[in-house]
Amino acid sequence: MKHKKIGILGGTFNPIHIGHLVIAEQALAQLQLDKVYFMPDFIPPHIDAKTAIAAKDRVNMINLAIENNDQFGIEMNEIERGGKSYSYDTMINLKKAHPMNEYYFIIGGDMVSYLPKWYRIKDLLSLVTFVGVDRQGNSHMSKYPVKWIKVPTIAISSTFIRDSIKSNKNIIYLVPDKVLTYIKEHHLYE
Numbered sequence: 001m002k003h004k005k006i007g008i009l010g011g012t013f014n015p016i017h018i019g020h021l022v023i024a025e026q027a028l029a030q031l032q033l034d035k036v037y038f039m040p041d042f043i044p045p046h047i048d049a050k051t052a053i054a055a056k057d058r059v060n061m062i063n064l065a066i067e068n069n070d071q072f073g074i075e076m077n078e079i080e081r082g083g084k085s086y087s088y089d090t091m092i093n094l095k096k097a098h099p100m101n102e103y104y105f106i107i108g109g110d111m112v113s114y115l116p117k118w119y120r121i122k123d124l125l126s127l128v129t130f131v132g133v134d135r136q137g138n139s140h141m142s143k144y145p146v147k148w149i150k151v152p153t154i155a156i157s158s159t160f161i162r163d164s165i166k167s168n169k170n171i172i173y174l175v176p177d178k179v180l181t182y183i184k185e186h187h188l189y190e
């Protein structure tokens with residue numbers, strides 16, 4: 001079996017936006033990954049869980065956003081497993097299924113300072129290499145090893161998209177066109 005370098009971009013994707021797509025593409029190119037999987041969580045492991053819409057809609061929007069890129073895929077492990085989506089549990093499953101894969105877990109710079117709070121972080125570090133992507137003024141200080149990549153900073157978040165829709169503002173170009181149409185047709189975030 002061929003050894004593969006696989007990127008994992010975990011998130012709630014509520015909804016997916018161009019920030020996610022740009023960081024996935026940059027990680028793929030800069031680290032010469034074979035593929036990047038967008039991995040929607042079922043229940044985010046944070047204590048203050050976000051108000052995410054149904055998994056089905058989040059998954060449909062990811063599929064619409066990545067459909068033209070062969071090097072992007074969707075990893076459904078957390079949705080299929082249900083419950084709280086601890087990355088350690090997920091990566092144990094993925095490593096068992098694909099022992100030859102080398103995993104790069106891509107996270108926004110804002111997440112890096114939060115790593116010490118992740119479930120079984122030390123064990124998780126033996127399963128993945130964390131890839132940090134700068135996001136509005138985060139620091140590069142970390143207790144744990146993080147491979148930083150330089151990416152043009154894009155100050156877009158799913159929160160911004162949801163808030164814009166609620167206040168009737170335009171989100172054109174912030175999400176792919178097909179995602180925009182899906183959001184409108186399904187009256188999401190209104």
Ligand SMILES: Nc1ncnc2c1ncn2[C@@H]1O[C@H](COP(=O)(O)OP(=O)(O)OP(=O)(O)O)[C@@H](O)[C@H]1O
Nearest residue numbers: 010011012013019107108111135154156157158159
């Ligand atoms: N614009 C961005 N630049 C860099 N990293 C990002 C960006 N948007 C999201 N990320 C990272 O992508 C991963 C998944 O993000 P998530 O789905 O939670 O989106 P979000 O925009 O942070 O959502 P929310 O505003 O709802 O918290 C996280 O590691 C997050 O830090």
Ligand SMILES: O=C(O)c1ccc[n+]([C@@H]2O[C@H](COP(=O)([O-])O)[C@@H](O)[C@H]2O)c1
Nearest residue numbers: 010011012041045085086087088118119
């Ligand atoms: O496993 C954990 O303890 C843990 C704690 C916080 C975040 N994560 C994962 O990090 C990814 C980004 O999280 P979020 O909340 O920014 O969407 C997502 O895949 C989460 O499951 C994982």
